[in-house]
Amino acid sequence: LATDGVKFVYNFCVAPSASTPHLYISALPFAPEGSVLCRTLKTRFHHTARVVEGFHQKWPATQALFQGHTDYVRSVAFSPDGTRKLVSGSEDKTVRVWDTDRGVQIGNPLQGHTSVVTSVAFSPDG
Incomplete structure (x- = not known):
């Protein structure tokens, strides 16, 4: 699941x-x-849309794997501004920003947290 x-x-x-x-x-x-x-x-959820054509029987292949964290990732968030960025917080006490189109990390990890990073978010206005 x-x-x-x-x-x-x-x-x-x-x-x-x-x-x-x-x-x-x-x-x-x-x-x-x-x-x-x-x-x-x-x-x-009984009152959702019904797709009659073009739906998939199984998930498409994985598009990218993001590598960099050294421990479990606890939280991710997608940028709301359409730039297709992803931010992730981890048990390794870092936050990383990713370019989802290229599958690479943007800049260096954000370090300095004294504990596990359990929640990340983007500002709604960028």
């Missing part, structure tokens, strides 16, 4: 980053019918 959740966020990050209810209202209908996520959640 966690793997499906990551793929779900990766594929449908734009709408939920602007409005959390869009996770279920507008993105869930496009989750592959055979995914654990779809089978688990779709029955709980």
